[in-house]
Amino acid sequence: MLFRSVTTSPSSPVIDIKSLTRAELEAHLQALGEPAYRAGQVLDWLYKRRAASWDAMTNLPKPLRAKLAETFSFHTLELVRKQGAHDTTQKFLWKLADGAFIESVLIPANPALYGEASDRHTLCVSTQVGCAYGCKFCASGLDGWKRNLGPEEIVEQVLAVERWSEANAERGARNAELAAAPLSDGGSSVPRSPFRAPRLINNLVIMGMGEPLANYDNLLKALRLLNAPWGAGIGARKITISTSGLSPQIRKLATEPEQFRLALSLHGATDDVRARIMPVNRKYPLTELIAALEAYQRRKDQLITFEYILIAGVNDSLDQTRPLAALATRVHAKVNLIPYNTVDGLEWSRPTESACEAFLAELEKFGITATLRREKGGDIDAACGQLRLRTEKELAEREVS
Numbered sequence: 001m002l003f004r005s006v007t008t009s010p011s012s013p014v015i016d017i018k019s020l021t022r023a024e025l026e027a028h029l030q031a032l033g034e035p036a037y038r039a040g041q042v043l044d045w046l047y048k049r050r051a052a053s054w055d056a057m058t059n060l061p062k063p064l065r066a067k068l069a070e071t072f073s074f075h076t077l078e079l080v081r082k083q084g085a086h087d088t089t090q091k092f093l094w095k096l097a098d099g100a101f102i103e104s105v106l107i108p109a110n111p112a113l114y115g116e117a118s119d120r121h122t123l124c125v126s127t128q129v130g131c132a133y134g135c136k137f138c139a140s141g142l143d144g145w146k147r148n149l150g151p152e153e154i155v156e157q158v159l160a161v162e163r164w165s166e167a168n169a170e171r172g173a174r175n176a177e178l179a180a181a182p183l184s185d186g187g188s189s190v191p192r193s194p195f196r197a198p199r200l201i202n203n204l205v206i207m208g209m210g211e212p213l214a215n216y217d218n219l220l221k222a223l224r225l226l227n228a229p230w231g232a233g234i235g236a237r238k239i240t241i242s243t244s245g246l247s248p249q250i251r252k253l254a255t256e257p258e259q260f261r262l263a264l265s266l267h268g269a270t271d272d273v274r275a276r277i278m279p280v281n282r283k284y285p286l287t288e289l290i291a292a293l294e295a296y297q298r299r300k301d302q303l304i305t306f307e308y309i310l311i312a313g314v315n316d317s318l319d320q321t322r323p324l325a326a327l328a329t330r331v332h333a334k335v336n337l338i339p340y341n342t343v344d345g346l347e348w349s350r351p352t353e354s355a356c357e358a359f360l361a362e363l364e365k366f367g368i369t370a371t372l373r374r375e376k377g378g379d380i381d382a383a384c385g386q387l388r389l390r391t392e393k394e395l396a397e398r399e400v401s
Contacts, residue, residue: 016152017072018046018159019221022230032067042068043230050159050166052076075152077160092161096153100146102126103208104157106165106201122203125157127219128210133244135265135278137309139343140209148215154222158201158232204234207242207263207307213249223260236260242307247284247292254299262296263305264289264333269324273315286327293331304333310359311340312351318362325366335363335370 020028025039041060045051054065054074068074077094080101084090090106109120131138132145204226206212212219223239226232242263243250253262268274268281275281281289293304306328310316328335337360340350351359360372 015072016150017042017068017074018152018155018225019150020072021221021225022228028071032071034064034067038064040230047159047231047233050163052163075156077153077156079160079164082164090161092157092164094157094160096129096149100129102129102149102153102157104161105208106161109202120202121200122205123158123161123201124205124208125154126208126210127154127206127212127215131210132214133211133278133280135244135267135280137267137277137311137340137343137346137348139346142345145210148218149210151218151222151225154219155225155232158204158226158234162200201232201234202238204239205242205263206240207265211244211246212241213243213246213253216249216252220256224258227258240305244278244280245284245289246280247288250289250292250296254296259300259302261302261305262293262300263307263336264293265309266306266324266327267309267311268315269320269322269327273320277311277315290327290330293333297331304331306333306335307338308335309338309340310351310356312349312355314348316351316355316359318359321359321362321366325363325368328368329366335368337363337370337372339373 015028017025022039022043025042026036029038029042030036038060042057045057045060049056051057053076054069057065060068075097077096079092080095081093082090088108092104092106094102094104096102103126105124107122107124109122126149128148129146130144131141134141204223206219206223219241223236223241224231226234227236227239236258237260240261240263241253242265244265250262253260265278266274267277271281271285274286284292297304306324308315308324324335327333337356339353339356340348342348342350356372360370363370
């Protein structure tokens with residue numbers, strides 16, 4: 001379903017309230033003549049109650065709310081389109097304040113298949129509008145790179161999905177109450193709805209549109225806001241940064257104090273195969289990339305994940321398993337095999353299920369911890385950039401007609 005799109009534009013304040021740390025917010029409030037404790041109240045409204053406007057912050061005095069509105073911007077994402085898959089995966093297309101589109105994907109944990117409820121969810125978020133790295137399997141870069149997201153735009157994806165979830169739960173609860181309302185003869189009482197409690201995001205994966213490490217500073221600030229106990233409170237080990245392989249930034253990330261997890265979009269175990277799929281390999285070939293990962297692993301002492309999309313006739317031959325196992329052994333990595341999700345406009349296709357199983361079995365013979373991801377969101381445009389491109393095409397066709 002395509003929602004009616006309403007154009008928004010940034011207001012005059014430059015700093016978005018959701019881009020500030022607690023210390024920064026306290027300093028701003030004190031400069032406005034307000035006590036520092038007001039920062040805790042504002043942050044509670046932003047991250048715990050997920051307020052969508054200044055007016056919602058009802059325990060703040062009206063003069064303070066007016067002062068905040070004059071000082072800071074407070075942009076929320078506009079939901080333009082949402083798709084729901086049979087496995088309960090949800091894909092969101094958001095409109096930013098400047099009219100650009102980005103995507104987020106909410107994925108239920110196993111065994112949440114075929115509509116069953118789950119109390120654990122992973123959210124994949126975007127870090128850029130478009131992408132400059134041109135991975136050949138990905139729709140994100142088909143229209144090129146537009147701009148980096150600000151930290152507040154990364155944070156807002158988490159808050160917007162949680163607002164949507166809460167609103168959806170409230171609607172479900174109201175419907176349940178209506179369905180179970182007492183009959184005229186004094187029938188059943190209203191059951192307590194299991195959807196009343198907020199369904200919070202348990203895991204965060206930075207692997208939506210864009211290359212996260214190409215937006216390094218904004219990414220790190222956003223993740224620290226989401227990790228902070230006064231922020232979203234998502235544990236660092238529950239946050240995974242997925243990169244196409246920017247070696248200098250991987251080395252830099254190794255020096256950061258937080259224990260964020262790292263995943264590498266590998267997709268080829270030799271330079272010739274990987275370069276065919278990922279142009280970034282020409283700048284950072286496997287020798288340099290693996291050295292950066294070894295440095296990261298030494299500093300962090302944590303398991304790295306190799307993401308490996310299986311593409312028919314490109315990287316799914318069994319002769320890739322031996323070099324893949326060697327790379328995984330060097331950096332103590334586990335391997336996540338992902339059957340290719342077909343994208344309109346791209347020539348490649350998904351291997352057969354038996355070919356995927358054979359690749360997994362061969363890899364396990366080398367003693368590598370590996371999984372074959374069961375498809376999520378296969379009946380929607382769940383691959384990165386797909387929904388954005390289709391929507392932009394539809395809107396352009398409407399303007400022409």
